[in-house]
Amino acid sequence: MYCRILRVPRMNSSTLLFVKNTEQTQTKIQKENQRRRKLVKVMWVSVLALAAAILLLTVAKIPVAEGVTCSPMQLASRAAAMTSSSPPSEACCAKLREQQPCLCGYMRNPLLRQYVSSPNARKVSNSCKIASPNC
Structure with missing residues (x-):
């Protein structure tokens, strides 16, 4: 070493x-x-x-829809205002405001589209001061 x-x-x-x-x-x-x-x-x-x-x-x-149940039957009683030229009642406008978050879904449904997007339905929306949904 x-x-x-x-x-x-x-x-x-x-x-x-x-x-x-x-x-x-x-x-x-x-x-x-x-x-x-x-x-x-x-x-x-x-x-x-x-x-x-x-x-x-x-x-x-x-905006968040709080507890809205989307049921087209809730609008059935308002059909007279939507299918004729008669002005909507305040109760009709209140129900329409409540169902406003559901309108796009109704417009996508072929069975409901004719009622929700009709000219009379637009008049009802305008007289209730509800903006038309952009879907």
Whole structure:
């Protein structure tokens, strides 16, 4: 077995100063990286908070039909106003407003379309001040 002896260079004051400066630079770089990571976290939290706020504002403006039972039979008693030129009663308008979220479904049904999209049905909607649905 042979042992090999390595020769270590002697460190003078300029070498030690270089090592010290290198350590300080590495410490500064590590601190800067930590600061950047914190900033990135803060930025992402801000972005997510803004997205959540926008989502809440958007959802708050979406009209939701609350407990409406879509039944064309509920409009059957209003058929006289829709098939003739007689003006609708206030009860008829109230029932029509209640069934307004269902009108698109009625328009898609071939059996009901002729009643819901007739000119008289449009007159009833206009006199009840109900906007025609865009389906």
